[in-house]
Amino acid sequence: MPGRECFETVASSPDHASERDPERNIRGAFEHGKRSEDMSAGRAAGLETLPSRPPKLVITSLTVRDFRNLAKVEIVFSPRFNVISGQNGQGKTSLLEAIYFVATSKSFRTHRSAELVRHGQEAASVRAEFIEDPQDQGLAPLVREQHAAVAGARVVVKIDGARPSTLASFATRSPVITFHPDEMALSTGPAGLRRTLLDRLSLFMTPESADHRSRYDRAVKARQELLRRGSESESEIEAFEHLAAVHGSALTRIRAQATSALLPELALAFGRIAAPDLALVAEYAPGGTTDESEASAALRSSRRRDAGRPSPSFGPHRDDLVLSLDGRRARIVASQGQHRAITLALKAAEVSVIGHARGISPILLLDDVSSELDAERTDALFSYLASQQGQIFVTTTRRALISLPEGLASHERHFPVSGGQIPPTSE
Amino acid sequence: MAYRFRTGGADLPSRLTRVAQLLGRLPGVGEKTAMRFALFLATVDESTARDMGAEVGALRDYVRPCHLCGNIAESEAPGEPAMCTVCSDTRRDSSLLCVVARVQDLLAIERSGAMRGRYFVLGKLLSPLEGISADDLPLGQLRAKIRDPEAPVKEILVATPPSVDGEATALLLARELTPLGVRVTRIASGIPHGGDLEYADQVTLGRAIEGRKNL
Ligand SMILES: Nc1ncnc2c1ncn2[C@@H]1O[C@H](COP(=O)(O)OP(=O)(O)OP(=O)(O)O)[C@@H](O)[C@H]1O
Ligand SMILES: [Mg+2]
Ligand SMILES: [Zn+2]
Numbered sequence: 001m002p003g004r005e006c007f008e009t010v011a012s013s014p015d016h017a018s019e020r021d022p023e024r025n026i027r028g029a030f031e032h033g034k035r036s037e038d039m040s041a042g043r044a045a046g047l048e049t050l051p052s053r054p055p056k057l058v059i060t061s062l063t064v065r066d067f068r069n070l071a072k073v074e075i076v077f078s079p080r081f082n083v084i085s086g087q088n089g090q091g092k093t094s095l096l097e098a099i100y101f102v103a104t105s106k107s108f109r110t111h112r113s114a115e116l117v118r119h120g121q122e123a124a125s126v127r128a129e130f131i132e133d134p135q136d137q138g139l140a141p142l143v144r145e146q147h148a149a150v151a152g153a154r155v156v157v158k159i160d161g162a163r164p165s166t167l168a169s170f171a172t173r174s175p176v177i178t179f180h181p182d183e184m185a186l187s188t189g190p191a192g193l194r195r196t197l198l199d200r201l202s203l204f205m206t207p208e209s210a211d212h213r214s215r216y217d218r219a220v221k222a223r224q225e226l227l228r229r230g231s232e233s234e235s236e237i238e239a240f241e242h243l244a245a246v247h248g249s250a251l252t253r254i255r256a257q258a259t260s261a262l263l264p265e266l267a268l269a270f271g272r273i274a275a276p277d278l279a280l281v282a283e284y285a286p287g288g289t290t291d292e293s294e295a296s297a298a299l300r301s302s303r304r305r306d307a308g309r310p311s312p313s314f315g316p317h318r319d320d321l322v323l324s325l326d327g328r329r330a331r332i333v334a335s336q337g338q339h340r341a342i343t344l345a346l347k348a349a350e351v352s353v354i355g356h357a358r359g360i361s362p363i364l365l366l367d368d369v370s371s372e373l374d375a376e377r378t379d380a381l382f383s384y385l386a387s388q389q390g391q392i393f394v395t396t397t398r399r400a401l402i403s404l405p406e407g408l409a410s411h412e413r414h415f416p417v418s419g420g421q422i423p424p425t426s427e
Numbered sequence: 428m429a430y431r432f433r434t435g436g437a438d439l440p441s442r443l444t445r446v447a448q449l450l451g452r453l454p455g456v457g458e459k460t461a462m463r464f465a466l467f468l469a470t471v472d473e474s475t476a477r478d479m480g481a482e483v484g485a486l487r488d489y490v491r492p493c494h495l496c497g498n499i500a501e502s503e504a505p506g507e508p509a510m511c512t513v514c515s516d517t518r519r520d521s522s523l524l525c526v527v528a529r530v531q532d533l534l535a536i537e538r539s540g541a542m543r544g545r546y547f548v549l550g551k552l553l554s555p556l557e558g559i560s561a562d563d564l565p566l567g568q569l570r571a572k573i574r575d576p577e578a579p580v581k582e583i584l585v586a587t588p589p590s591v592d593g594e595a596t597a598l599l600l601a602r603e604l605t606p607l608g609v610r611v612t613r614i615a616s617g618i619p620h621g622g623d624l625e626y627a628d629q630v631t632l633g634r635a636i637e638g639r640k641n642l
Contacts, residue, residue, distance in 0.1 A: 218556070218591040225555040233561040235602035236553065239595040 053135040055360045057174060058391045059099060060143075063127040066118035067101070068094035069420035076424075077391070079131075080411030083402065084395045084422075091420045092395035096178065096365045099393065102126040102148045103176040103363070105157045105167055113150045125149035130174050132360065146174065168210045172203060175358050179347050180367035187330055187342040191320035197350060198284075198321060201258040204357035209254045212247045219243035220312060223299070227307040237303070244315065245295035251316040252290045259284040259321065261356070265349035273348075273380050274341040279326055287318025340377045348384055361390035369394070370401045382408065443469050492530075495572075497548030499530050513537070513545055520544045521578035526569070526600060527586050528552050528593065536586060541633035544584070547572060552592040553599055564596070566603060573607050582610045584639055589616050601642035612639040 056079075064073040069091045084092045093109070097116070100108050107116060117124040126148050133141040147158045157163070157170050164170040177200075186193050202209035223240040231237055263282055270280045289295050298314040299306075306312045323330040323342060330342055354362050364385070370378045378401075385392055386407035396402055404412065415422050443465050451461035468476040493500035493511035500509035513519060523544025527533045533546050547569055551559055573580040585600050587593035601611040615638035 215591050219595070222555040222591070222595065226560070229555070229560075231555075231560060233599075235599050236555075236561040236595075238602065239553065239598035240555070242598055243591055243594055 054355070054389055055132065055134045055136070056389055056391075057360050057363055058131045058133065059103075059174075059363060060129045060131055062099065062102070064095075064098045065123075065125045066121040067098045067116055067124040067126055068118060070094050070098065070422075071118060071420055073098075073420075073422050074424050075415065075422055077393075078411055078413035079391055081385075081404075081408045082391075082393045082413050082415065083399060084393065084415045084417055085397070085399045086395075086417035087397060090417045091422075092397075092417050093180075093367050094420070095415075095417065095422070096367050096393060096395060098126045099128070099363070099365060100176055100178060102128045102146050103174040104171040105148050105155055106171070108178045108180065112153070113155050114153045116150050123149060123151040146170075168203060168207055172207065172358065175204065175354050175360065175362035176365060177347070177351055177354060177362045178365040178367065179369055181369065181372040183347065184339065184343050184372055186346050187323060187334065187339040189331075191318075194321040195255075195317075195319050197346065198255045198258045198262070198319070201262060201350065201353050201357070202254045204354045205258055205261060206254045209251070212250045212254065216244060216247035216251055216316065219247060220315065220317065224306070224309075224311065227303060230307070238300075241296055241299040244299060244312075245292050248288050248315045249290050249292045249295045252286050252288050252319070255316065255319060256284055256286070256290065258353075261353045262321075262349050265352040266345055269348035269352070269384075270341065270345035272384065273344050273377070274338065278338075280330070280342065280345070281324045281327075283322045283324070285320045285322045286316065287320070288315040337374065337377070340373055341380075344373075344377060344381060344384070351388065351390075355390075361388065364388065364390055364392045366392070366394045368396065370396060379403075440469075492548070496546045497530070497550060498533055498546055522581040523584065524572065524580045524582070525584045525586050528588060528596070532586060532588070536632060536636070539629040539632035539636065541636040544582075549587070549596070552587060552590075553596040554592045561599060561603075564599075569600075569604070570607065573604065573609055580609055582612060584612050584614065584636070585642065586614045586636070597642060611642045613642045614639050 058079045059077055060079070061076045062073065064070045066072075073095070084095055086092050097107055097109060100106070101116065107113070110116070128146050129143060130146060131141050131143050144160050147161075149156050157167070159170065159173065164173070183193065186197065199209065199213065219240050223237060223244055226233075226237050226240065259282070266280065266282055270278075274280070289298070295315070299312060302313050311317055325334055325338060325342075330338070334342060351362055351364065366381075366385075369381065373381060382402070383405055386405040392408070394402065399414065446468065447458075447461045447465035450456055450464045451458055453461075456464070468479070488505035489501050489509075491500065491502060491509045492498070493514055494508040495510060495514045498511035498513055500511035500514075502509035520543050524547055525533075525536065525542055525544055526547045526549060527536065528549050528551065530548055533548060536542050536546075549564055551563060553559060553561060553564065573583070583600065583604055585597040587596045597613050601613075604611050614632075614635040616635070
């Protein structure tokens with residue numbers, strides 16, 4: 001197809017031991033982004049600029065009211081590793097969801113915020129204290145309080161008591177990344193999940209991406225509605241097609257950039273997790289184009305065909321991130337174990353890219369992952385986690401399923417959940 | 428608690444609940460506030476209630492959209508067409524016409540003091556998803572205004588909001604009106620994204636008008 005661009009790289013196991021250190025990358029990004037005032041302040045005080053650890057984000061405490069089945073929870077977390085355990089249906093995922101909600105204003109389970117409110121109650125609220133520690137000499141850790149509440153279907157968020165300027169600025173303030181069993185479909189399933197992966201990266205790399213995405217959606221829906229009604233007004237259809245082309249081509253450029261950032265990290269991660277002789281190739285397959293006038297032309301020429309369809313036959317809503325193993329589509333050829341390795345590698349790469357873009361190690365939320373992984377992958381996952389700087393939350397039905405590497409075991413704090421109740425901070 | 432009374436509740440006089448229901452139709456006024464207002468009018472301040480009744484009753488006889496531009500205006504006598512202060516100001520440049528979506532936007536632009544021309548209020552934006560299409564916009568009226576031999580328009584400055592619907596409306600106007608020989612321009616997008624013209628500050632709006640671009 002004319003104008004389609006391919007962005008690809010070959011991911012196989014890298015040879016250099018230094019490239020295997022994911023901390024190095026975040027640290028590198030941080031030092032690169034360090035402002036010159038900080039450097040000169042260091043020099044003026046006669047301090048050598050020592051290689052520093054990457055800055056770190058930690059949720060120190062959480063207060064939950066009427067969120068899902070959690071009526072009232074007040075807990076203090078470990079800055080490193082937290083295990084949430086309990087039988088099915090006790091509230092483990094709900095607790096992770098509460099953390100995700102206070103960090104991003106959204107849920108990873110639903111688009112309907114009203115579902116988050118405990119049955120029979122009018123409002124849900126989550127409050128958390130975050131510490132952002134630059135882990136650098138001369139810069140003190142900053143403490144902030146974030147608050148997110150749902151009343152009816154309305155979500156209200158605050159940072160230190162003040163409304164943020166946009167929801168996107170709120171959502172990127174405290175990067176939190178989830179990993180739950182449904183995400184196995186990243187490798188096995190249709191393109192939608194992989195597009196949202198690219199969009200999560202884009203939110204951190206190019207903050208205006210969220211705006212382009214919602215404008216693209218609205219313009220496209222308006223155009224489809226006009227075609228469906230058989231509008232006679234050429235200028236009316238053209239107006240919305242023009243906007244769809246403007247925002248759609250911007251979205252394609254943004255997702256191409258996100259893919260370029262993802263690929264090297266994916267290579268690194270896949271090399272650590274999978275058999276070393278296996279090559280994973282990821283390629284951005286745009287459903288649209290980066291060229292605005294080409295996008296306009298494509299939409300104009302497909303009007304007749306698109307009139308009977310719910311969405312256009314051209315545009316970034318058809319994007320995919322195509323994954324191949326040794327030259328064949330992973331979706332079709334990969335084994336169960338390979339699918340798991342690909343998914344883990346994609347998630348690890350997401351952590352690195354967002355870490356770079358935001359200049360801070362994200363908080364990781366892992367929901368019941370050992371239920372989907374075999375013993376070997378679980379070990380690979382936990383040794384990966386031990387190599388990460390960020391704060392980690394893991395849920396499990398059986399605490400015994402988790403055998404921790406040394407680096408994590410000594411920092412573990414354990415929270416048993418039962419009937420939506422969590423005892424305030426057990427060591 | 429007083430606000431727990433439902434309108435139509437057993438103990439309330441029906442005239443009171445009717446006033447509360449009417450007040451509750453005002454933008455931004457909920458059931459609880461409407462009842463508080465109604466109780467105030469009924470019990471605390473008699474003259475406010477009587478004056479308000481008379482003024483509100485006469486409001487629609489005299490105050491109505493300007494028949495030339497849609498701005499809010501006052502007529503000489505009940506039922507007569509009204510002409511706004513902008514349209515009756517002879518120092519205004521009638522070759523420059525600023526198209527806005529709502530009267531609130533016109534007032535915001537007037538406050539910025541950067542507009543020396545006249546206005547045209549569309550009253551709505553193109554929005555297929557809400558069932559508003561090109562046929563529902565007053566394009567015929569706008570064309571007639573542009574062609575007016577007494578005061579021909581040379582430039583149309585489109586000041587619709589920077590939302591998708593606002594942008595689409597601007598593009599539609601450019602395509603429909605340029606063939607008439609007018610220059611169609613768009614205010615610069617100095618206004619906060621997705622934001623309301625009404626809430627943009629005067630400096631920003633002034634700059635947006637000065638920095639307008641051809642569409
Ligand atoms: N809005 C709500 N109000 C009250 N209870 C709810 C609400 N939404 C979900 N629940 C219930 O909360 C309980 C806990 O759900 P949650 O998903 O957190 O369980 P879990 O501990 O993660 O279980 P599993 O191990 O099966 O994943 C469930 O019984 C669920 O039905
Ligand atoms: Mg669960
Ligand atoms: Zn007027």
